[in-house]
Amino acid sequence: MFELSLGTDERVVPLGEVVHLWQRSLIDDEPCGCGEPFSQCSFWTEVGAKAFGGWDRVDAERVLTLRHRIDRTVRTPQLAARVGGPAWHTDVREYASYYSRIYRAAVEVSGSSVVVDSSKQASLPYVLRYADGLDVRVLHCVRDSRAVAYSWTKQVARPDATTPASRYMTRYPPAVLAMKWLQHNLVIDGLRLGRLPTMLLRYEDWADDPVAAYRSTLAFAGLEPRANDHVDHDWVDLPTTHTCSGNPMRFTTGRVGIRRDESWKSSLPRRSRALVTALTAPLLATYGYRRAPR
Numbered sequence: 224m225f226e227l228s229l230g231t232d233e234r235v236v237p238l239g240e241v242v243h244l245w246q247r248s249l250i251d252d253e254p255c256g257c258g259e260p261f262s263q264c265s266f267w268t269e270v271g272a273k274a275f276g277g278w279d280r281v282d283a284e285r286v287l288t289l290r291h292r293i294d295r296t297v298r299t300p301q302l303a304a305r306v307g308g309p310a311w312h313t314d315v316r317e318y319a320s321y322y323s324r325i326y327r328a329a330v331e332v333s334g335s336s337v338v339v340d341s342s343k344q345a346s347l348p349y350v351l352r353y354a355d356g357l358d359v360r361v362l363h364c365v366r367d368s369r370a371v372a373y374s375w376t377k378q379v380a381r382p383d384a385t386t387p388a389s390r391y392m393t394r395y396p397p398a399v400l401a402m403k404w405l406q407h408n409l410v411i412d413g414l415r416l417g418r419l420p421t422m423l424l425r426y427e428d429w430a431d432d433p434v435a436a437y438r439s440t441l442a443f444a445g446l447e448p449r450a451n452d453h454v455d456h457d458w459v460d461l462p463t464t465h466t467c468s469g470n471p472m473r474f475t476t477g478r479v480g481i482r483r484d485e486s487w488k489s490s491l492p493r494r495s496r497a498l499v500t501a502l503t504a505p506l507l508a509t510y511g512y513r514r515a516p517r
């Protein structure tokens with residue numbers, strides 16, 4: 224929801240999780256955040272035309288092949304060190320160029336100056352370093368690992384699904400999720416060693432003070448503060464966005480209340496909580512989380 228709230232500023236355009244565009248939008252034609260099927264959305268049609276001369280000029284299978292080979296967490300050391308043969312570098316640059324073309328076209332079509340890609344693929348920022356001329360800044364959003372583990376045990380329907388196989392969001396057992404949480408956050412933390420600017424934002428701090436989180440994020444994106452009566456201390460007035468993929472919340476518009484969801488404290492089984500706490504303890508402390516809930 225935080226990404227969507229950034230879209231209340233006309234200088235920012237949230238695109239959703241662009242890493243899924245190749246399969247879910249181009250091949251499966253899942254709906255855009257505006258409700259139209261991707262192929263019928265006027266925003267994305269215009270973006271495709273400006274970026275590639277039309278989406279029919281993009282070989283989605285080719286991009287997916289590159290993604291599965293390059294855009295992987297295990298590849299981040301190689302991407303970070305920029306090692307590999309000439310063919311590898313050519314492929315990484317080609318893969319990165321699909322994203323940079325979309326970002327530039329989205330800026331042009333929307334009249335905004337900042338694009339938000341909320342892809343949760345931790346290797347993607349490393350890939351984007353290969354794209355020329357992009358000013359990439361990484362907002363590192365973290366949430367208590369126990370809360371994340373609990374939320375991924377729940378069955379959540381995907382209203383955007385166009386095939387029976389994609390009707391529900393993937394679920395993970397708490398121990399598996401704990402390892403994914405560790406890996407994801409360590410990889411993003413690793414960006415600090417490179418030249419990409421990063422900013423840490425805790426879900427809990429955003430939920431406690433959405434206005435402060437919103438302002439500091441815009442400042443991080445290089446935008447001067449501006450009055451915005453769509454974001455308040457406990458609600459946000461969500462605009463229609465053209466998110467290609469992402470959390471089902473993207474279909475929601477209008478005023479939505481913001482408060483901490485701490486249902487994990489009563490609903491995550493004690494054994495799971497102990498296991499996730501033990502597995503993620505060092506990083507939990509780094510991000511300022513307590514081992515035992517208050």
Ligand SMILES: [Zn+2]
Pocket residue numbers: 255256257258259264265266267464465466
């Ligand atoms: Zn749309």
